[in-house]
Amino acid sequence: MEDRVKNDHISWRTAAGSIGVSPSLLTRLRNGQRPDLEAFAAITRWLGHRADDYLIDPRRGPENSGARPEAPLESSVAALLRARSDLNEVDKTFLHSILSAGIQSVQQRQKAEDDQ
Structure with missing residues (x-):
């Protein structure tokens, strides 16, 4: 979230308004508190991330989950493009469509290789 605020050159108050939460909530989050479910959903939507990127599989537990899996490449690209002020x-939109087509092509090739 901090990267998005910095990259968009906006204040935390402006970010809170865009997200639909109070500025004090963002302050509390920056001080280590956790959001409620509604705020969590709003923040992940604003960031362009999937909520499950932040969730731990309860069957494995945090101690057995290993490294946090990477977000899907297309989601990461979309978030990066959205953050660009230039x-x-x-x-x-144009760049996202080109990059998405490339990502899909690579994924199809990888799947075909895996199926062999």
Whole structure:
């Protein structure tokens, strides 16, 4: 969240308004508290992340979960493009469509290799 605020060159108060939460909630989160479910959902939507990227599989437990899995590449690309202040929305959409097509092509090739 801190990266998004910094990259968008916005204040925490502005971020809170965009997310739909109070500025004091963001302050509490920055001090180590955890959000309630509604705030968590709003924040992950604003960041463009999947909520399950932050969840631990209860069958494995945090001590056995190993390294946190990476977010899907397409989600990461979308978040990076959204954070760019030097691109307008048309350019962001254009780049996202090109990169998404490339990602899908690579994933199809990887799947075909795995199936052999």
